Amino acid sequence: MAPRTEEQELQEMDAWWRAANYLSLGMLYLKDNPLLRSPLSPEHLKKRLLGHWGSDPGQNFVWVHANRLIRRHDLNMIYISGPGHGAPATLSNAYLEGTYTEVYPDRTEDTRGLKNFFRQFSFPGGLGSHCTPETPGSINEGGELGYSLSHAYGAVFDHPDLIAVCVVGDGEAETGPMATSWHSNKFLNPVTDGAVLPILHLNGYKIANPTILARISPEELKSLFVGYGYKPVVVEGDDPAEMHRKMARAMDACLSDLRRIQRNARAQGVPVRAPWPMIILRTPKGWTAPKEMDGHRIEGFFRAHQVPILDAATNPGHLALLEQWFRKYRPEELFDENGTLVPALKALAPKGNRRMSANPLANGGLLRKPLIMPDFREYAVDVSNPGTVEAENTFVMGTFLRDVMKQNPRNFRVFGPDETASNHLQALYEVTKKAWMGETRPEDADGCQLAPDGHVMEMLSEHTLEGWLEGYLLTGRHGLLNTYEAFAHIIDSMVNQHAKWLEKAKTDVSWRAPVSSLNILLSSTVWRQDHNGFTHQDPGFLDVVTNKRASVVRIYLPPDANTLLSVADHCLRSTDYVNVIVADKQPHLQYLDRDAAARHAAKGIGLWEWASNDQGEEPDAVMACCGDVVTLEALAAVAILREKIPDLRIRFVNVVDLFRLQPPSEHPHGLSDRDFDSLFTTDRPIIFNFHGYPWLIHKLAYRRTNHRNLHVRGYKEKGSINTPLQLAIENQIDRFSLAIDVIDRVPRVGVRGAHVKEWLKDQILEHLLYASREGEDPPAITRWKWPF
């Protein structure tokens, strides 16, 4: 057989495109008669018409052209679908490539399978209109817009042969996270990373509006992307044949550019940033839909966004228009009499794992190699007596992370918004640097820690970092994000969405292998943001996380460095969780030696005997705490009370694993009621000093036996420019206020208690006075140590 001409190939590709468009349209409309073997009639139509047509044909177009490149060059390529509600495109191509049937065997490649495939789309219990975790080949859900490009970059870091084709919708292009993520190219190393081929799909409209980028001048548009560091190639038009030719040329040019950049850099071993190729694909919205209906434009207009013809079941004219639309794709040429894609088209799909719908990188858990882990105990701080030595908890963690980094050089990255050193993880720089492909200057050598192959990722965009990390994890690697606690709220929604992805993947998608957990270290926490003031004080990220399903969220508040080490070790080994660790960067007293800390972290909650004086009897009160600073204050309160009222029996309980507080029916980490009661008693007052907003503890523990005696202190949204002690006092988490809390709740201390309370109140005033005069806390506070 003579080799196909280019024109023949493009014609075949057009046929694939028609097949994919046909399937996308079928998903929106058909519950029966999937190949229109009989005339279309109302009973073939779904009753509830849901889904989105708008970006489907454009995405199908990109897919078929990506496949052409894969076939020609045997590429390792994945597809990231950015435009919202564009799942029909990915699903159609996964079905045409046979992957869908491999993954879901009852969706066979025949008329019956096709009927089920159509029916289940946007049907109860079926497929969503975004690329949900159920979608083979996808790592970007797209229900919330703006993260496709950062996911794409995250995916290609440390995957030097991978190319991520990332279709960016012109709607999502208006979001902030997307607008800044174009700059990811300043962090991509052409030697050791793969490449992203962004395709801005300019189809002109959102739900009901034109898009900004479709309505600026071509010069501005080009300028914008040149400014972002790309070399844009414009592919514009609506005539399919001509567009196929243009797109093929553009894709060839981009691949050749991209390979040239990589080849040059790799040959010389010197990574230099060059303008990476990208495509601006300008097509009509809802391309190939009917031009108009009842005088209203459809193709190329916002009316093509969702389901353009809604009343076909009751309006015969519209039914005919719909049928005509379906038949325009000539399904009879595309599928054989069984309803199977004809062999000539089947041959267009890349083979096996080269299919983008089957690329194992889009099911990264399959490729995940566990981290090689140093023994975290070896990084432990020496603690011979509890509460007498100080260490910077996150600094110690940094030494552990350093060696994790060292032993897993292309499998682990640490992400942070310009704050990795500020959060005291600087030991990392002993073994790696910050990724940087921008210009450098000689003075940078004095402390900037920049290198093209650095594995610490810093950019002042929590959104981009979180997106990179998600992309990195979902393609089988490991990582940790560190950020200022208050500003974790910036990515509330992204973390929510990732948790939802994990929830679904874990529960409903058996073929998805577990991926490494999303580890978030909140440092520079509320209680040490006294000097940065009110805006930097917000421990509420935890509240957001506790709303997600118990099967995927974990929260740890280790009181000291050794416990933090153990928690970090656990989190880095785990899969399919969102792990949140709260640990401050400032010097803190250390309480537990390496073994005690490991045991404490494993139990997640524990009675500290050395701090208690109830000797196994029922105490007068329980002093509980969760968090580093609040633990110190709780201990200091106990010390005061033990000194001033020696016969007062206090039990000291520290909580590391926040979900231990919930009943086991609510969270797998929940402590049994029996254990809870034995720790917290059933009738004694509990003073609970909590790192975050106090009511979170009630939210978790409201069903516990002794909840009525649970008195929680925490951040009450009171702060300005303070000293740490002033901030603590304003929110009543300080030692003096806690001691008063105990006295108030133990009537038997009587007059003695009243005297001590007066003394405590005086202490508060005196200490406040000192701080206001000196601008810092008194030595009695800053140099306090556990006295027993």
Next chain:
Amino acid sequence: MAPRTEEQELQEMDAWWRAANYLSLGMLYLKDNPLLRSPLSPEHLKKRLLGHWGSDPGQNFVWVHANRLIRRHDLNMIYISGPGHGAPATLSNAYLEGTYTEVYPDRTEDTRGLKNFFRQFSFPGGLGSHCTPETPGSINEGGELGYSLSHAYGAVFDHPDLIAVCVVGDGEAETGPMATSWHSNKFLNPVTDGAVLPILHLNGYKIANPTILARISPEELKSLFVGYGYKPVVVEGDDPAEMHRKMARAMDACLSDLRRIQRNARAQGVPVRAPWPMIILRTPKGWTAPKEMDGHRIEGFFRAHQVPILDAATNPGHLALLEQWFRKYRPEELFDENGTLVPALKALAPKGNRRMSANPLANGGLLRKPLIMPDFREYAVDVSNPGTVEAENTFVMGTFLRDVMKQNPRNFRVFGPDETASNHLQALYEVTKKAWMGETRPEDADGCQLAPDGHVMEMLSEHTLEGWLEGYLLTGRHGLLNTYEAFAHIIDSMVNQHAKWLEKAKTDVSWRAPVSSLNILLSSTVWRQDHNGFTHQDPGFLDVVTNKRASVVRIYLPPDANTLLSVADHCLRSTDYVNVIVADKQPHLQYLDRDAAARHAAKGIGLWEWASNDQGEEPDAVMACCGDVVTLEALAAVAILREKIPDLRIRFVNVVDLFRLQPPSEHPHGLSDRDFDSLFTTDRPIIFNFHGYPWLIHKLAYRRTNHRNLHVRGYKEKGSINTPLQLAIENQIDRFSLAIDVIDRVPRVGVRGAHVKEWLKDQILEHLLYASREGEDPPAITRWKWPF
């Protein structure tokens, strides 16, 4: 006297700049000897050195040049300080302009006042290192980065003579919200709006890294801003005299460009988008700091970010360097012997309200005119029998908003991410359009609703919308943001920060007049996102809001259109709150007529007698609900129970104002314990059907007498592609599950109850089956009406 030459003026400006720099430096270091009248010695230095020098000199430079323009052209100008921690610049200029002393009379314009002024900066109880609400002339805190430009645009909308000079830090320029907010110029009408003059301050470094925009080529940089629709003028250098000349020329050119654009548009009355001028100001970071110390570069490097010399108190060499730095500004030329700014410099400040530090627009409450409000009752739906007619709640609200818009044409805007019509507020388009200064096409006329002077603001960036709205409110106007409920999390952090601004302004800043509340309508809510699936289901924004101080947050969940009208009316009249309203857009049953609804909204919580059958006696159970969909299901459950077990006595309570559930000690809206107990009883089971995550109700009500019998249903993070009923059942907020909940908790229903429970379980199965088969809910559900 001969007129000053330009060069003389620039020299005087340089002196002002030196004075401002001197003050900024003094704030970081000095607690005494403010004008260095004696040699600098360690006891003059603050003990705890806090604050940031990095962007101060650059911002002082911009300020003095803005003042030059104001003087020359009598401009109405405000200054928005974007770079984080740059408050010393704004504070210094406010002090030099005399505003600071006017606002805080004890900070006098003399040595004593200056000493206090220095001392209070970053000192306990004093001034923050960002532009906190205490800062005269500021509407942008800057503690969290990325919102300065959207604030600036929000400020100039509908202020045709206003120019906002907005200094954007190159750190914050990396954030997503900033990166997309440059596109705000596509929404700025040169005829009816003012102008923003963005000044990108490229000082090269963040805390510890170079910035992206400082390390791309000049061509890329320029391209980027041309692409964003600006005409960038670059001012670059480090020699002060030369830089003053360049900057003066650049500012003149920008003003002239800007005025030309406005003049042309206003003369013709036809607004056309033109490239707006902007300045790229490239200066050394920490400009004028010592070049280096101990071989480490300071000026022009990241080491100038915070306090560059930290050990001056103990290192005599460093003390000398610091003194030399101070004296370089020649304070003796700038301040007279009393410590007052010399008259020649004083004369450089604009007069009165023309001073940017005193512009009343930066204290917008002063200028706020209450909205002219139509009577909301006139928009009421006719409800003769409760629960028998349907209406789209937000559509009805839209008709009210339409007339608010009509009666307040330049004082009210509605903001939404491409979803104002999708959220069914389309009645607004009868009186206004969507602001749009991009290109238009003929087909847009068919439904896009675009106009240059539209007052509905749509862009697919929740961040930009929220920023615009905040800027609009803080400069004295009114507005409302509508958004999909789940995606409100995108702006969690912005709303947090705005709430913190209000908390401070209200509590600690007596000179700030109240501004209009930030009104947020959450529509397209969780229970009607069954078809959009799991990603669109997240009612957790309320949890975030409840963490803010009770004095500034309000949450309303009106059950029907008439109650929503009353709530909307209340919110639009209010000041200094964040009001969150949750109301769905789909058709819902209507319960209360206009008067009953107004009474119910005013009370915020109430017993619905028509739905109850306890006739004033103690009921067997209380059915409570809060939210539209959950109210319907609760009512349907009561109807089932009343039909099947007629002697069961049920009390029906509906909650509109969520904070009624908290004790009055926690929130001013809190119901007294007595009223709470009388509504909810002290010992009967309460089934509470809640719109959001169920534990939020416990968080609010855990101290109530009958909390132990409070059983809450809500969204439990269970959903996929469903029908509304399936989604309800999965989360057990549906009528059948609620009826079972009641039966389970009222033992006296005995065997009868057991039979009904079996029947209810069958109903669940049958209805699920129907939905799975038909793809929609059965008519018994969708057409249900209150039967009594």
